[in-house]
Amino acid sequence: MGGKRKKGESEGMEGDNDSKNNNKKMKQKSEILPSSVKNKEKRSAVHAKLKHQKKVEKRKKLKARDAAEKRALELGEEPAPKQIPRTIENAREADETVCMPDDEELFAGNDADEFSSILKRDRTPKILITTCRFNSTIVEYANNKEFTSIIVVHTNRREPDALLIIGLPDGPTAHFKLSSLVLRKDIKNHGNPTSHMPELVLNNFTTRLGHRIGRLIQSLFPQDPNFRGRRVVTFHNQRDFIFFRHHRYVFETKESKQSDSKGKKAKDAKGESIAKEKVVARLQECGPRFTLKLVSLQHGTFDTKGGEYEWVHKPEMDTSRRRFFL
Known part of the structure; x- marks a missing residue:
């Protein structure tokens, strides 16, 4: 039944097989992983090629x-619609506690929480900052002196590693882990802030817990910023890490060469180039800079023994990199 193949046909099929094998070998060579190459020079060459x-x-x-x-x-x-890169932030797990713009219950509660008197400007923030170990007499002293908050900076081997923010007179108390501290003197080309009240920027505090922490932070600052001072204080929440930055706006006047409709430099009657002044705005960091991570939020003033906690971070809560709480 099967006839003999012609010589040209068999040679053509063999040629096709050879080209397929060559392509397969070339593909295998291109897919060599650098980790499988023992020689250092060859490994770096493979890595560069990939x-x-x-x-x-x-x-x-x-x-x-x-x-x-x-x-x-x-x-x-x-x-075609532009593709949005997949990130941990936009792949965040669904959270029922995320605040919605039409959440009337949430915004109604703002008028009755512990921070409302400051945020309504009925009281002016007055902060007591200390590095002493916390004890109850601090709260009593601060209340007598009409402080609105206490900030306790914990140190370990003379290095700050934690922060307590206590609202007065009735709390709440937030405990943060503090890391990545850089002082003003260590920031290159740092600016020197003035005594003007700063503008406050809060980013990405999206859940009910985040909303509460945001209001606690907001209560530390006056609600009437003086924009002439050009000071900006930013608390940026990203993946439950709160990054603190302090900047000032700087306006600089720079000269730019004018050009005509043909793209050539414009010149005056004497043949000199005409310069045009333009104002450029930039940010100058004043410092310090640091990162906060919420450990717990407690009702009332700080009490390690009988205190009731609103929220406590536990290791078993870190089940997914895409799960955030603020």
């Missing part, structure tokens, strides 16, 4: 996407 291949592929994809967008615009069509 990195270059990824860069070329990325460039091709970008060019193809730009060409597709341009073609769509020329045809009067809508371009």
Whole structure:
């Protein structure tokens, strides 16, 4: 039944098989992982080659996407929606405690919480900052002197490692782990703040717990910032780490060369280039800078024995990298 294959046909099939085998071998060579190469020089060469291949592929994809967008615009069509990179933040686990803009119960409670008198400007913040170990007499003393909050900085081997923020007269008390402290003197080209009241910026305090911590932080600052001082204090929450930064706006006048419609430098009657002044704004860090991590939030003033806790961080709560509490 089966006839003999012709010589040209068999040679053609063998050629196809050879090309397939060559492509397979080349693909296997390109997929060699650097970790499987023992020689250091060869390993670095393989790594550089893989990195270059990824860069070329990325460039091709970008060019193809730009060409597709341009073609769509020329045809009067809508371009394909831009892809949003997947991050831990936008892949966050669903949380029923996230505050919604129409949460009437939450905003109604703001008028009756411990911070309302300060945030309504009925009281002016007056903060007692100490490095002494906490004891109950501090609260009594601070209440008698009409302080609104106590900040206790805990130190370990003369290095700050924790922060207690106690609202007065009735709490609450927030306990934070403190890390990555950089003092003003150690910040390169740091600015020197003035005595003007700063503007406060709070970012990403999205849950009910975050909302409460945000109001606690807000109660530490006057509610009438003096914008002429150009001071900005920022508490930025990212993955339950609260980053503190202190900046001031700096406005600088710079000269830029004017150009005509053809892109050539504009010149006056004497043939000199005409310079145009423009104002450039930038931020200058004043410091200090540090990072906070909430450990617990307690009702009332600090009490390690009989205190009732609103929230306590426990190791078993860290079941997922995509789960956040603030």
